[in-house]
Amino acid sequence: MSDKDLKRPKSHLFDNPKNVTRVIRGLLLLCLVLVVLDAVIHRHTAHPWEKVFAFYPMYGFVACVTLVLLAKGLRKLVMRSDDYYGRFEEPPEDGPASRSDDV
Amino acid sequence: MSALDHLPILVVLIPLLTAVICPLFQNGRTAWKLALGAAWSSFAIACMLLHQVLNSGTVRYQLGGWEPPWGIEYRIDVLGGFVLLIVTSIAALVLSYARRSVEDEIRPGRISFFYAAFLLAFSGLAGITVTGDAFNLFVFLEISSLSSYALISAGRDRRSLNAAFQYLIMGSIGATFILIGIGFLYMMTGTLNMDDLAVRLPEVADTRTVRAGFAFLTVGFGLKLALFPLHLWLPNAYAYAPSVVTAFLAATATKVAVYALLRFLLGIFGVGFSLMSMPFDMILIGLGLAxxxxxxxxxxxxxxxxxxxxxxxxxxxxxxxxGIGLASHTGISAAVMHLFNHALMKGALFMSLGAVAYRVGAMHISDFAGLGRRMPFTMAAIAIAGLSLIGIPGTAGFISKWFLVLGTLEQGWWPLAVLILLGSFLALIYVGRILEAAYFGTPKENSAVREAPLSMLIPIWILVIANVYFGLNTELTVGLATQATTDLFEALP
Amino acid sequence: MMFNFAPVLPLLIGAFFAALTRGRVRALLMLATPVVGAVLLYTFTPGTTVPVEWMGLELTPVRVDRLSLLFGYLFHLAAFLGVIYSLHLKDTLQLVASLAYAACAVGAVFAGDLLTLFLYWEALAVTSAALVFARRSERAFAAGLRYLLIQVLSGVLLLAGAIAWAKGGHGLEFGHIGTGSIAGKLIFVAFGIKAGFPLLHNWLTDAYPEATPSGTVFLSAFTTKVAIYSLARGFGGTEMLVYIGAAMACFPIFYAVIANDLRRVLAYSLINQLGFMVVGIGIGTELAINGAVAHAFNDVLFKGLLMMSMGAVLHVTGEMRGSELGGLYKRMPKTAILCMVGAASISAFPLFNGFVSKSMIVTAVLEEGYEWVWLALLFAAAGVFHHAGIKIPFFAFFSHDSKHVKQAHEPPTNMLVAMTIAAALCIGIGCFPGTLYRLLPYPTGYSPYDSSHVLAQMQLLAFSALAFLSLKIYKIYPPELRSVNLDAEWIYRRLVPNAFRHALAAVGRVGNQVRSHSFRLVSSSILALARHHRSEGVLARSWPTGSMVLWVAVLLGTTLLLYYL
Known part of the structure; x- marks a missing residue:
């Protein structure tokens, strides 16, 4: 991928919106297949909750949404401006941070 | 009897006789060579003696073949051998270092006399550690004291005369007290031999005479070892004496006085009397802390x-x-260890100061500015010995402080441990002041200060390396100190 | 005598020569060092101890058993990868500090007694702080100081605990300790600081993002793993650890979602991974301990890989804030792919190494019936994928194109080589877990690959990704913002200083008076002290002989009186 890309600078993988859509669709398909497999494969379970149909998919989804919503709320509580603890001389923003690294 | 059997007397006799010979040579260089030879041979003898003591127990030697308790007996146990090793090794190193410094600080015509006095002081100190006779101990104490007054007064600074005079007065008072104390003991027991005294004292321990003797002895030795508040003679004496003398006396004289005190406290009176039934332990702890x-x-x-x-x-x-006041095995071992370690660090420090005096000439803290670059080896020596003085782990100073803290904790007196650490913290500050000046101060311009000559640096660095070596390898110091203490405790009921 | 320090020696000697040599010779030496060290470890037999007596204490500078050997190999491996990664550096301070740091970590895991452990523990603090200072910015300096302070505090607690433990008649041997005694509690907190327990974790998220690119790679491998090792040895089966670990696994992921500095995100996710290990140690069954130790092993690999990839980005662009990065896959495709391997590993995708160890811990949790903890760990597992698995690669390499895309390029070859080896190991262990299992302290018949496990994990991960996708599409996902997020460090960086200031200000004029009075009191007492002690002070001046003699008389009188009483 890389060599070709470097020669034709504008055609990167995700510059083409179609590719993004493909990825999204792929993921949706995967999710669907996994839920269906839940019904097909007999899983041996150690805990009653695991027997609930599509327990893991639901838990994963709900957990992540909760996580993000809570984190957004947390931001209201704990977010401060960049120089809250005092201003520091910033490492150079552009170009390689070679000063520290290649001394 | 072979020559080996005479070692206990030789260790004293060699410097004593050399001291007599020294003034015959007008040439200071020859006198120095003689003194150096005497010191190193005493050191060699001390090593042999310590070896002998460790292998076959206490060495006894009857002076002139007279049996004790009539004759004078020389008697070297582990503690005596250990302190003798300190004295002779420091003397040998200081003398190796002394030539340039003495030529710089002493008037040329008096150099031979200076070395003679030095050797006298040395033989007196060595004598104290080997003798087993209370009065003989007093004699040696006087020999060393009188010659050290002369040594101190040899300083360049005119104030040294005053300092020496004060030391003379105070030292004489101390010696008199000690003599009075010994006299009281003799009155009650009729013997001057230490072992004999130890046997006979318990019968008469409850008499006022013995208690008065004990008081005179403790105060007398307190003066000699510069116990607070009897220390007032010491700062000036050390500050204005020639560098070589300061290095030697600081590393040995007070140590030997401590040895003598220990000998009387534990070897003659016994722990039970001196530290348990008398409140001397509390006095020592209080004054020590102060x-x-x-x-x-x-x-x-x-x-x-x-x-x-x-x-x-x-x-x-x-x-x-x-440490002595703790009256426990750990505490006294810590004190004995500190004798050795303190000799190492103070020897190194004062010898380094002598090197600075040799090159710079002055001792004010501002004179140290920028010396870290001008005299890197000397200042590095001061830095390492200073760390040892503070008690940083990995240096000799840490070991004795560690045991001292252990000793206080053993008794459950943790506030004492805290105060000891506070003392270390204060040491950190004053050592830090020297190092700050040396490494961060800006040197005076147009000064052409150079590194000290090698003949000074080598003895200094031997001591500095010893500071680190004995901080890492504790076998010798800890082993000897604990054994010496055990012997002292077991010698008496 | 040589053998006493033998496991430490190769790395220590390497560090020594790294200070003396330069250029290609140094590169070769530094590469050879961990290899020689690892070969030396191979010659050790488990069960060996080397007792040494020092100052009357019975010490065991070296104790070899299966647990310490595993960590020994791990640290040599980590040092090897780190050395390759930093081959392009010329900064002697960093190179020496990293090898010395690795040496201390190795020393710590082979320490058989608490005193030796303490020595390495403090040495770890100093050598690792050097890696923060080596960034040579004002910010890094401040963070490094805070870091050092807390690390040293941990050491002091350990020493206090060790002394109390020895006083309690247990000797100095470092075996199971437990939280029953005061000594145990002190040591527990000391370990807890280094392991990043909640509220004690701030040094990690504060300092790791400020270190140099390769410095952070080393940092993430050693300090916390030494803590995990120590916890496993001293506090296996302590139930409190299960709950502490669960909290550690959960709370950092919230911060990770909103943190902007991507290496800070990784620091939070490091705590989260440590949480899993701590839970495993807390449960204390053979399976759980095996899981915790295996997870520590894997974490060094995948967290190292992620740190390396972020370090590469920092090295190339000089930027680490998610809000300022993006689109780099166009110029750094190899780095991007390697980063995604690390992301897949930390998220515990089947066939990657995170899966084979994390599932051990989760299984053990369920076996022992901690169902709420189990739920919390599932939540944490989903969250890991969310912030470390998706957020890191997404904001660094994809997302919107940043201004850095134009100048960006692949990092130096040595960085790519180090990352490739780490990635290969991640996949290798993921596919053949038996190799790792053989090294674990207890024999295990565990097999991670059965259909239930794989399916459950895939479902969890796929739907986490789905959640990310939908939140992103509906624009609910919080954007990356330049910001600082308050954490427990706020207590000592803001609350305490401010409270002090406010308390003084609030009392107002009265306060002012009190203050000036107290200042006057303090200064006057200092002055008095100085008056008595400075050169001409009463305690320091040269006294006339008469008064000296007076003192003698006083003392003689007092002693006589005391003796007669």
Missing amino acids: GILSASLVAVFQQNVKRMLAYSSVAQIGYIAL
């Missing part, structure tokens, strides 16, 4: 570096007194 804190504080504010370290010596003696 010494540690007060003298360290004074050192923090001092501007003259030599005086600063002299006060630090008073503080270090406070640690030793504290």
